[in-house]
Amino acid sequence: MSVQLAMPKSWRVDTKPHKFCPGCGHGLVLKALGEAIDELGIQDKAVYGCDIGCSLLSWDFFNIDAIQTHHGRTTPVITGIKRANPEVIGIAYMGDGGGYAIGSQHLVNAAARNEKITLILVNNTQYGMTGGQMAPTTMPGQKTETSPYGRDPEKTGYPTQGPEMVAAITQEGAYVARGTVANPKQMKGFIKKALENQINGRGFSFVEILSTCPTNWRTNAEDTWKFLEKDMTKYFKVGEIKVPESRHEEGK
Amino acid sequence: MPEKPIKGDKRYFMTGNEVVAYAAVMANADIMYGYPITPQNEIMHYWTRMAPKYGKEFLQTEDELSAGFTTVGGVLAGRKAFTATAGPGNTLMQEPISMAEAMRLPIVVAVQQRGGPSTATVIYSQQEVTLTTFGGNGEGFRIVYSTATHQELYDYTIKAFNTAWKYRFPTFILGDGYQAKMRESLTMYDPESRGIELVSPEAYVGMPGTPGIDRPPGQYRNTYNVEEELYEVLQQYQKEYDAIAPEVAEFESLGAEDSDLVVVSHGVVSRAAKEAVMELREAGVKVGYFRPITLRPMPEKQLREVANKAKTLLIAESAIGQLARLVKDSIYGCGAGIIPLFKPGAGITAEEISAKIKSVLG
Known part of the structure; x- marks a missing residue:
């Protein structure tokens, strides 16, 4: 007898099993997001936008209104929806290429305007869907299809520190954190807080999630986990980076 | 308020x-x-x-x-x-x-x-x-x-x-x-x-009710897995576009049905074209005026009628043949020839159009 593992209530059962590669971190992030949506009771209000790249495979992932957009353009689409209908809870889901390269101007400006939306950016250090090219988040020395001898920081810079940048340019009220699929409980907590921040109308909320791509990393299970936990965390510090002051303190 | x-x-x-x-x-x-x-x-x-x-x-x-x-x-x-x-x-x-x-x-x-x-x-x-x-x-x-x-x-x-x-x-x-x-x-x-009724908008996302419980989720994509899937969608769009084109297409014309030479123009240039054509017609010169108001879809049927009767279409536009390409595409197989009056990025006066018409008619 097979045992059906519990799925979040907000998942769309008829589109499962999902389409991500074995070992991919997206499923874990989307599970955490689904559980956060369930716990906050916002399935009827959430509007989900996904980018181009592997994230697009989630366009019919939830029983939630959803739009698959263009590469890098999920932030303005969700911004446009939220501005036109502030009642919705806008969730923009994207990869590191979409958020930090082709869509970086949208991330920077949406953050600077303190748009009341939630961005979840999955960082797996390269472009997954297109076959493993170097991304802004590729680690120094990491081999990708467009850095076959390893990323040379002298020529191509160091990994983008996304949440740190967002924290620096957002005003009070923003929520910024970096989670990892290696710690699902903490990751879910960050996502939930980011959504709550929007529900409370406080400001921009941004969570980067460190994730895995064994397909393009060409790693086995052990090396995949090692890269995620040991190597990536050298550059990408996990934790909350900007938290709004509590309402209690605000009332003082 | x-x-x-x-x-x-x-x-x-x-x-x-x-x-x-x-x-x-x-x-x-x-x-x-x-x-x-x-x-x-x-x-x-x-x-x-x-x-x-x-x-x-x-x-x-x-x-x-x-x-x-x-x-x-x-x-x-x-x-x-x-x-x-x-x-x-x-x-x-x-x-x-x-x-x-x-x-x-x-x-x-x-x-x-x-x-x-x-x-x-x-x-x-x-x-x-x-x-x-x-x-x-x-x-x-x-x-x-x-x-x-x-x-x-x-x-x-x-x-x-x-x-x-x-x-x-x-x-x-x-x-x-x-x-x-x-x-x-x-x-x-x-x-x-x-009496112009304003069409009401409808939401694609964020409708009342919980998706999957009270209603299906509104989910939209622009990516397709296989070519047949995309082909089917685009065939349907084309069919719907072709069906509405005749009721959407708009044009304006003046003396285009009985003239050997018809000036074709659009937008602000058509004001100069109309003025030139009206003045010449008053002076007894048989010349026509045709202006597509919709450039997409083009008023193809009406333009083809004109191009089947007239000998020459004088296309005047402030670009090098962008309107002309749309016109040529619409009138493929019709009898009329084309004479250009192209001024990219510059305005065109009624006098210039009038002079051009006269030089063509000789």
């Missing part, structure tokens, strides 16, 4: 950009997203002045990509959303417009053409015809109204929102810098007082 800035019919003397802003308010547009570029800026200026008075919203974005994609978002949320752009901004805008095309999203875009290619001039041209009708990596599933007067800017801006929401194709008001900046008289009116 007053509901509308215009009650009954009233004469005004104002710039075209101001007219577009008023028309958008009177069309019950809810939200404008925009990025500054000359010569469309005053559409935003007037919209932002009126917006709080009539419960409207505005967002100034970081670029035209964002202006286009936020407009897409506004429409998805079920609001009448629009933007305005020109030149290099129109180039960037093609990416969000192609998404709107792919997903049949009724965005409305006012384009005030400026010189091209590149930054060129901020003044005037008719060089954004190809871009506006067939830009992006697609098939031109769009509706484009090319206006010639301020009255038309008002009429067709109101109409553009109705057309977009009725047929669900991205819809454009194609003006130019002359129309944008020039002051002219027009009559503004409440469309509903003239």
Whole structure:
């Protein structure tokens, strides 16, 4: 007898099993997001936008209104929806290429305007869907299809520190954190807080999630986990980076 | 809060950009997203002045990509959303417009053409015809109204929102810098007082009820897995576009049915063409005038009738053959020859058209 593992209530059962590669971190992030949506009771209000790249495979992932957009353009689409209908809870889901390269101007400006939306950016250090090219988040020395001898920081810079940048340019009220699929409980907590921040109308909320791509990393299970936990965390510090002051303190 | 800035019919003397802003308010547009570029800026200026008075919203974005994609978002949320752009901004805008095309999203875009290619001039041209009708990596599933007067800017801006929401194709008001900046008289009116019913928008996302429980989720994509899937979608779009084209297409003509030479032009150049043709006809010269008001779809049937009777079409435009390509495509196989009067990025006067007609007729 097979045992059906519990799925979040907000998942769309008829589109499962999902389409991500074995070992991919997206499923874990989307599970955490689904559980956060369930716990906050916002399935009827959430509007989900996904980018181009592997994230697009989630366009019919939830029983939630959803739009698959263009590469890098999920932030303005969700911004446009939220501005036109502030009642919705806008969730923009994207990869590191979409958020930090082709869509970086949208991330920077949406953050600077303190748009009341939630961005979840999955960082797996390269472009997954297109076959493993170097991304802004590729680690120094990491081999990708467009850095076959390893990323040379002298020529191509160091990994983008996304949440740190967002924290620096957002005003009070923003929520910024970096989670990892290696710690699902903490990751879910960050996502939930980011959504709550929007529900409370406080400001921009941004969570980067460190994730895995064994397909393009060409790693086995052990090396995949090692890269995620040991190597990536050298550059990408996990934790909350900007938290709004509590309402209690605000009332003082 | 007053509901509308215009009650009954009233004469005004104002710039075209101001007219577009008023028309958008009177069309019950809810939200404008925009990025500054000359010569469309005053559409935003007037919209932002009126917006709080009539419960409207505005967002100034970081670029035209964002202006286009936020407009897409506004429409998805079920609001009448629009933007305005020109030149290099129109180039960037093609990416969000192609998404709107792919997903049949009724965005409305006012384009005030400026010189091209590149930054060129901020003044005037008719060089954004190809871009506006067939830009992006697609098939031109769009509706484009090319206006010639301020009255038309008002009429067709109101109409553009109705057309977009009725047929669900991205819809454009194609003006130019002359129309944008020039002051002219027009009559503004409440469309509903003239029996023009304003089509109501509908939400694609954020409807009442819990998706998967009370209703199916509203889920939309523009990516397909296999070529057959895409082919089927595009075949259906083409079928629907072809079906509505005859009722959407608009034109204006004068003496085109009995003349050997017919001047074909669009937009502001058609004012000069009309003046030249009327003067020559008064002087007894048999010459005709034809103007497509919709450049996409083209009024193909009527244009073919003209091109089957006339010997020559004189195509006058402030571009090197962008209108001419649309015309040639429409009249393929008809008898008329084509003589160009192309002035890229520069205005064309009635005198120039008249002189050209005379030189052709000999």
